[in-house]
Amino acid sequence: MSAPEPALRLAQAEADAAAARERLSSTLGKLQVKLNPRDLARQVGRDVADKSAAAAQASLNTAVRNPGAVAGATAAAGLFLARHRIIALFRRKPKHKPGHREREPGLGPQD
Numbered sequence: 001m002s003a004p005e006p007a008l009r010l011a012q013a014e015a016d017a018a019a020a021r022e023r024l025s026s027t028l029g030k031l032q033v034k035l036n037p038r039d040l041a042r043q044v045g046r047d048v049a050d051k052s053a054a055a056a057q058a059s060l061n062t063a064v065r066n067p068g069a070v071a072g073a074t075a076a077a078g079l080f081l082a083r084h085r086i087i088a089l090f091r092r093k094p095k096h097k098p099g100h101r102e103r104e105p106g107l108g109p110q111d
Helices: 005-033 037-065 067-081 085-090
Strands: none
Touching: 037 067, 067 085
């Protein structure tokens, strides 16, 4: 009876190994599906779209609650972007025509 016992243990070990291989294969298959780059990119895209929509809605709600602050921020941004043109409005205008040169000594026939 000692002969069948090692054979039985061998068969059980082979069955356990086959079951472990099947579990490993199943796990690898699931990981390949989860880690598919196309699916990951699609999921990230959905997540970003959801988060940006939520952020836009929160911004809109804040703007509705605080219209004065939004108007002030918009005015400040407009003034910042138009600062060069605004400064140009207050600069002194030249008294002579563009292209006209003042008489400089040593440049004319009168010298």
